[in-house]
Amino acid sequence: MVGIRTHDLLKVYNSAPPFGAGGGSPSAQRGKQKKQPKPEIDALDGLSLEVAAGEVFGLLGPNGAGKSTTVGILTTRVQPTGGQAWIGEHDVWKQQVPVKRVIGVVAQRPNLDFSLTAREILVFHGAYFGLDSHERTKRADALLERFKLTDRADQMVRGFSGGMMQRLSIARAMMHDPQVLFLDEPSAGLDPQTRLLLWEIIREYNHSGKTILLTTHNMEEADALSHRLAIIDHGRMIALGSPGELKASVPGGYLLRLRFGTNSPELLEKLRSLAGVREVRPVEPNGADVYADRGGSLIPEVATLAASSGVELHDVHISEPSLENLFLHHTGRSLRE
Amino acid sequence: MNARAFFAMLARDAHVARRNAMVLLFQTFLQPLLFVFIFGKVMVRSGYMPASYKSLLLPGIMAISMVFTGIWAVAMPLISEFQFTREIEDRLLAPIEIGWVAMEKVLAGTIQALLSGLVVIPAAWLILRPVPLDFSRPLLFLAVTVLVALFAAAGGLALGCTVNQTHIGLMFSLVLTPMIFFGCTYYPWSALDSFPILQKLVLINPLVYASEGLRATLVPQFPHLSLVAVLIVLTLFDTLMLVLGLRQFRGKAVS
Numbered sequence: 001m002v003g004i005r006t007h008d009l010l011k012v013y014n015s016a017p018p019f020g021a022g023g024g025s026p027s028a029q030r031g032k033q034k035k036q037p038k039p040e041i042d043a044l045d046g047l048s049l050e051v052a053a054g055e056v057f058g059l060l061g062p063n064g065a066g067k068s069t070t071v072g073i074l075t076t077r078v079q080p081t082g083g084q085a086w087i088g089e090h091d092v093w094k095q096q097v098p099v100k101r102v103i104g105v106v107a108q109r110p111n112l113d114f115s116l117t118a119r120e121i122l123v124f125h126g127a128y129f130g131l132d133s134h135e136r137t138k139r140a141d142a143l144l145e146r147f148k149l150t151d152r153a154d155q156m157v158r159g160f161s162g163g164m165m166q167r168l169s170i171a172r173a174m175m176h177d178p179q180v181l182f183l184d185e186p187s188a189g190l191d192p193q194t195r196l197l198l199w200e201i202i203r204e205y206n207h208s209g210k211t212i213l214l215t216t217h218n219m220e221e222a223d224a225l226s227h228r229l230a231i232i233d234h235g236r237m238i239a240l241g242s243p244g245e246l247k248a249s250v251p252g253g254y255l256l257r258l259r260f261g262t263n264s265p266e267l268l269e270k271l272r273s274l275a276g277v278r279e280v281r282p283v284e285p286n287g288a289d290v291y292a293d294r295g296g297s298l299i300p301e302v303a304t305l306a307a308s309s310g311v312e313l314h315d316v317h318i319s320e321p322s323l324e325n326l327f328l329h330h331t332g333r334s335l336r337e
Numbered sequence: 338m339n340a341r342a343f344f345a346m347l348a349r350d351a352h353v354a355r356r357n358a359m360v361l362l363f364q365t366f367l368q369p370l371l372f373v374f375i376f377g378k379v380m381v382r383s384g385y386m387p388a389s390y391k392s393l394l395l396p397g398i399m400a401i402s403m404v405f406t407g408i409w410a411v412a413m414p415l416i417s418e419f420q421f422t423r424e425i426e427d428r429l430l431a432p433i434e435i436g437w438v439a440m441e442k443v444l445a446g447t448i449q450a451l452l453s454g455l456v457v458i459p460a461a462w463l464i465l466r467p468v469p470l471d472f473s474r475p476l477l478f479l480a481v482t483v484l485v486a487l488f489a490a491a492g493g494l495a496l497g498c499t500v501n502q503t504h505i506g507l508m509f510s511l512v513l514t515p516m517i518f519f520g521c522t523y524y525p526w527s528a529l530d531s532f533p534i535l536q537k538l539v540l541i542n543p544l545v546y547a548s549e550g551l552r553a554t555l556v557p558q559f560p561h562l563s564l565v566a567v568l569i570v571l572t573l574f575d576t577l578m579l580v581l582g583l584r585q586f587r588g589k590a591v592s
Contacts (some may be wrong), residue, residue, distance in 0.1 A: 013592070075430065078592050101432040111423035115353040121427075124352075127345035128431035165382065172427070 058226030104178030259314030397522035407450030407489020415497030446490030493584030520544030
């Protein structure tokens, strides 16, 4: 059983970050940029994580939050600018080969060997990891079956659909039975049926004692799979806990996003006094985010208050307790923005 | 180094090369053999070239084939695997130091370059026969051939990890074409005696040493550069390309 640890990870890209690790936030040193022709991008800003052996750990955040960079560092593909990362007892940067032996990686973008057939991809991958020929064939057949790829096993992967490539990528990552599996946005672009198959396979793999780190910006997926989650934004962790704990940490749990015709501070003050309302945050230009422990039943009262203040209610959006609300509560932004 | 992973990667490359054998064959041999046919056969038989030109031409053609094959075999897959398909990632994540992933590419390219050089000889001989070749110093011949093949593959590594996908065409017109024409492939270095400046300038071109070295071992009756100088300079070029290539490879492999 192997866990994952990072301490104060920093990453500043001074060239374009690799695919999947886009975004990040431009460095604070904007004033100096004229002297520095290469723009610096802060992708990670002191990220410390601890993932227990045998845990499914989710990294949740919007695009450019630093998820892929974290995975890149933990899988030897990105050199950290500062801080340290360990897989089990091995320092990832200094002991790359022993680290690579125990990890399996599914990149965000398919990186299958286009010169080979599906079966050959698995078999050669097994060979890189020193499996003997009998074992390679046995495992490849089992994985092809599990991922429903047996009927395409002897075709070149060039003609595969995105979903099939993704399935094969995951099968390949499992081929050498790694103790730690990294999945970077595993279900992006998958149809719902395949997504469920994938979730089932991930849970099953975890039950055999393996540690899994997955990144996603899909709340539902993070919620369904992770034992614990870290929500990250701008390369920093903004919340950590089990999905249940995190959802419970949002004041009230429900979020009502209100849009008014005009800006009225008095109205917001009145909203604060409604029963069940925990927090009211003004949103530019004429809106408010209301955190409350009830949802729909507040609407008539909100509408009455608005009318009595002479303010027109333009739009109401109610969300039930969710990780999305949590992200919004911490950052003031939606995960999809 | 993890030998099992290394040889598994080599086996992968051999497997892919076998699958693409026909394409590789045409890519490698069509142009040089056409050249041999036109210059060695047509021009000689029609009297525009002396018969002795055939012997002079063959080592040059062999050098071109080897250098092209080696560069092509390493550079082209690397350019697309790093930038487009990203398929190299699977090998970068194999339990082996990433420097050895690059070395495997170089070894595979060297083998391909050697094979192409060794195939050109009988193929050209069939077209040109009779063409007198001297195999009395097999070890020296082998040494030159291996150094040329290694140069090609290591050069392919350096180019493949430096050239951007959009600049492949430029790489051919700006680097490889001048290299061939100023590489003493179709003429011996001594033919440049009446162009003294050019004669000095072309000495920076590694292909000069490849063609002259092969000429020195296969057709020593023609004037050629000193074999010792050729061996030393080729060794230097090999080392330089390998060091440069490995550095570039690391830069590409890790961000």
